[in-house]
Amino acid sequence: MSELLVIIQIAGRRCALSAHDVKSVIEIGVVTPVPRTPDFIAGITALRSQTLTVIDCRRAIGLDAAQAPTDERAVVIAQGGHSYALLVDAIEDITTANGEPGQVPGGFGPDWSRIATGMIETASGPALLIDLPALIAGPDTVRGEIEAAA
Amino acid sequence: MDDLLAEFIAETREMLEASGGEIVAWEANPDDRARLDTIFRFVHTVKGNCGFFDFPRLAALSHAAEDALADCRAGRRDPDHALVSAVLAIIDRIAAMVDAIEAGEEYPEGGDEALIAALDVTRETLLEDELEEGKQGSNPPRNAQNGPSFRQDDDQTRARRADGNAAGQRTIRLPVELLDRVMSGVSDMVLARNDLAHRLRQAGNQPTIDGPFERLTAILSDVRDAITRMRMQRIETLFGVLPRLVRDLSAELGKQVMVDLDGGDVELDREMIETIRDPLTHLIRNAIDHGIEAPSARHAAGKREIGLLAIAARQSGNTIAILISDDGRGLDEEKIAAKALATGLITPAERAGMSRDKLLNLIFEPGFSTADAVSAVSGRGVGLDVVRQNLEKVGGSIKVTSAPGEGTQFALQIPLTLSIIAGLTVEVAGQRFAIPQGYVEEIVQASAAALDFTRMGEAALVTFRGNRIPCLMLADVLGLEACDLSARDLTLVLLRLASGDLFALVVERINSHGDLVVKPLAPAVMKPGLYAGSTLLDDGQPVLLLDVTNIAAMHDLVSDGRARMLQPAEEEAAVAAAPRAMLFTDFAGRRCAVRLELVQRIETASAGAVDRSAPRARMVIDGAILPLAGLPDGPVTGEKLRLLRLGDGASELLHAVREIEDAVELTEALVPVPEDPLVEAMTLVEGRPVALLDAHELFARYGEPPLSSPGARPRCVLPDSEWARSILAPLVTSAGYEVVSEAGDDPDVVTILSQDVFEVAEALGRMPAGPVIRLSDHPQNSGQDGAIYRYDRERLLAALAAARHPRVAGGKRT
Known part of the structure; x- marks a missing residue:
């Protein structure tokens, strides 16, 4: 069974989300910041009567903040009974997976390895399959520092 | 009970509908085992349910059908058409009776015996002639043997059913998710309407649009009301499972417990019912495990051997009170005290000054559990602290009272609804936040000088109505850029916590208040402990709801041991009196x-x-x-x-x-x-x-008397009364005075007078030369005009001590 994937770009890398996890793609409106939360949480925003937690994916991976502008659209996912909007560089395409996710020799680097299930071949080329719970958990070390600073 | 009955009817109907197809299929092929099993289950369930109610005829019918079908299942009998017809006739009759029950009517007498006889339950093997007879009547299945009478019943049934539907309230059962979807849909609609209203206002008056828009608004608010009611559920749904729980637990623990449920018709938010389910179960487990004694112990204590567990729900305003009381051994104060001391919750000095009530409520402190041995029933490592936490999470509270040997009562207070709360929106650093209205005691706007705003180190205090109240800057709490406080008036929100503690929150602006629909937040957002949820304002913007209790706790504004929770400020004033x-x-x-x-x-x-x-x-x-x-x-x-x-x-x-x-x-x-x-x-x-x-x-x-010679002791004249001689005299003596009968004109002799005698003496100008102490017979007069209530020991002693040194006291006539 070839799985449907949503291809996105985070920090210029091609990443893939299982289309099953993606609820919708929205135009991101006003984001209300949430004080005293880790910086990867951009804030909350409303989708109809729902509240979405907006995650800045670059920061959630532990990368430097935006060098490139993010897409005006965000990917809405549901995880653990809560809905999140993922801020990404770009939302590219929907495609099908060819085969199972695998590892590459040498790994993806510690930041990426933490949030990736593995590399997956798709109809439009290879992409990094994102592990959503790990992504949403945010970079622990960075968060610890922020809390210590606060 | 009515709800249970409705449930029974609904369930039976549902099964009838579901098994309709099965019945037809079974009729076509009586040998089909799967169909037989389905129908057997149906009559079996009906029979079982009848046991809860007094429906002897339904029970007899379903029992007979069950017997016959059981024979078939066991292979003692072949399901021929006669049997099928008879069973179907019984099922039809059950449906008719259920309709009659729903309509509240008596089903016409008679006919049941014929139906049961048609089953021929007693025959395990069919005789030739009966087989013949059965076959004769079997071809038109519903007209077997007593066919015509069945027909008649059926017609009656149909007429009745039509009547019943027109008269009674019809209910349907819905999946909860569907309800949730409808509700969030309505919420969305309200938001869309608000957005539209906003745009219409911007566009100016447009009569052609405004009219229909007003109508839409009215309809929407109606729908919203109805939806809110849909959320409500009778607490009976929660109570329904309790008798069984109590029965099982008491059997397991070898105790005899009778449960008495009251107030099942109180309505509560559906989610709230789910929230209190576990705490309630936990308290019931506790009551049966620790509260109610074994029958022998109860007998020895002169109580009924059967323990009583009473659970009652009451609505008062927008809170629900649930009382769980047992007539067991009560809480052991000494044991609780010992445990609290051992775990360091309180110090021995605190213990000495602690009332029984306060002490008992220590059982809700984290890490407290009185059971020495962890039992299978209540010792699950989840203590009463978790119960309290869970209740507090939804804005509720719990306290306990107990009389030794007489029982224990837990009183739960919970808000009516979980997800719609009244709230206040405040603004700080350009961002809005919501505060649950329940905490808000008062909103104060005044200059810093008028409030006596002072910075004490990192802390801040304000003085309001003569009380110093700790003060938090919301901007600091949230780590936002605060504007200059001294420049303008302060806006304070005084918040009263469930524990009775009061503190002030400095905000920049109060925006609005209204009903807020609270939505849960993602764990990462909840983690700082500052927010309890989020809500959407009329303009569609999400706002964070502040977790007031937790913010106060983070800043150590909640009093120790939470003991004050049970003693609101008014009570404390009374204590002094x-x-x-x-x-x-x-x-x-x-x-x-x-x-x-x-x-x-x-x-x-x-x-x-x-x-x-x-x-x-x-x-x-x-x-x-x-x-x-x-x-x-x-x-x-x-x-x-x-x-x-x-x-x-x-x-x-x-x-x-x-x-x-x-x-x-x-x-x-x-x-x-x-x-x-x-x-x-x-x-x-x-x-x-x-x-x-x-x-x-x-x-x-x-006591060791002070070493002083009698001559050096000051003298005192007492009123001439029995009370003064027997009660006052020892007191005065022990205070170091010598009681004398006449004061004369000696200015060193203290005179004690009752208030009325004093008034007479004053009017006549015949005041004693020395200091005078006036006594009042009523405590409420104590302190008025310097009179002292005659049992107010301290003030009496203080007055005697002051009078003892007239030069120091300046001859003060107290």
Whole structure:
């Protein structure tokens, strides 16, 4: 069974989300910041009567903040009974997976390895399959520092 | 009960509908085992359900059908067409009866026997002739044997069903998710409407649009109301499972418990019911496991062997109170105290000053569990602290009261609804936040100077209505850029926590208040502990709801041990007025009390430390030799001796007691007891008589008297009354005075007068030369015009001490 994937770009890398996890793609409106939360949480925003937690994916991976502008659209996912909007560089395409996710020799680097299930071949080329719970958990070390600073 | 019945009817209907197809299929092929099983289950369920209700005819019918079908299943009988017809006739009859029950009518008598007879249950093997007979009637299946009468029934049934539907309220059962979807849909609609309203306002008046828009608004608010009601559920749904739970638990623990449920018609938010399900179950487990004694113990205690567990729900305003009371052994105060001391929750000094009520409520503190052995039923590592936490999470509270040997009562307070709360929107640093209205005591807007705003180190205080109140800057709490506070008026929101603590939150602006629909937040957002949820404002913007309790706790604004939770400020004021006393049982088994002010602390000493060589017993405590009163005449039983250490400011003495009960307020009348000099008065505590010890007599008798010659003692004239001679005199004597009968013109003699005598003397201008102390008969007059209530020991003593040094006191006529 070839799985449907949503291809996105985070920090210029091609990443893939299982289309099953993606609820919708929205135009991101006003984001209300949430004080005293880790910086990867951009804030909350409303989708109809729902509240979405907006995650800045670059920061959630532990990368430097935006060098490139993010897409005006965000990917809405549901995880653990809560809905999140993922801020990404770009939302590219929907495609099908060819085969199972695998590892590459040498790994993806510690930041990426933490949030990736593995590399997956798709109809439009290879992409990094994102592990959503790990992504949403945010970079622990960075968060610890922020809390210590606060 | 009506709800249960409705449930029964709905369930039976549902099964009838579901098995309709099965019945038809079985009719076509009586040998089909799967169909047979389905129908067997149906009649079996009906029979089982009938057991809960008094429906003998339904029970008889379903029982007969079940028997017949059981025979078929066991292979003792072949399901021929006659049997099928008979079973179907019974099923039809059940449907007709259910309709009659719903309509509240009596189903016409008779006909049941014929139906049951048609089953021929007694025959396990079919005889030839009956087989013939069965076959004859079997071809048109529903017209077997008593065909015509069945027909008639069917017609009646149909007519009845139509009637019933028109008359009764129709209900349908819906999946919860669907309900949720409808609700969020309506919420979305309200938001869309608000957005539209906003745009319409911007566009100016447009009569052609405004009219329909108004109508839309009205309809929407109607729908919203209806939806809100849909969320409500009778608490009965929660109560329904309890009898079974109680039965199983009591059987498991070898106890006999009767459960009494009351107030099942109280309606509660569906989600709230889910939230309290676990706490309620936990409390019931506790009550059965720890509260209610084994039947033999109950019998020995003179109680009914069957314990009673009463659960009652009441609605008052927008909260629901749920009481869970048992008539078991009650909470063991000493055990709780020992445990609390052992775990460091309280210090011995705190223990001494703690009322029973306060002490009992320590069981909700984290890490507290009274059960010595963890039992399979209630010892699950989840304590009452979790119960309280869960209730507090939804804005509820819990407290416990208990009388030893008589039972325990848990009182839960929970808000009516979880997800719609009244809230206040405040603004700080350009961002809006919501505060649950329930916490808001008052909103104050005044200049910093008027509020006496002071910075004490990192903390801040304001003075409001004469009280210093800790003050938090919301901007600081949230780490936002605060604007200059001194520049303009402060806007304060005074928040009262469930624990009774008050604090002020400085915000920049109050925006609005209204009903807020609270939505949960993602864990990462909840993690800082500042937010309880989010809500959408009318303009569609999400706002964070502040977690007031947690913010206060993070800044150490919640008082220790939460003991104050049970004692709101008003009560504390009352405490100062009513005399407080330490209640104990002496060695004669008498319930006694001694004024709490005299109790220095509670000591425990080994009985061997008592020195009885002198005529008066003495004991060495903390390196001091203290006189000891209250010992029994015979030897002291037990190794340990509980002692009250009493002090009058100068000297100390010990009073041995058998058991210390509690610190109580003496709210009932004090009746003087002249015949016993050691007893100041009798009073009632919780309806039982208590002797209030005359501590001054105690000190006069047992205390080491001050070494002074009688001549040097100041003199005092008392009113001429029995009370003064027997009660006041010892007190005055123990205060170091010599009681004399005439004052004469000696300015050094203190005169004690009753208030009315004083007034007469003052009117006649015949005031005594020396200082005067006026006594009032009523506590409420105490303090007025310097009169002292005659049992107000401290003020009397203070007045006597002041009068003793007339030069120092300046001859003050108090």
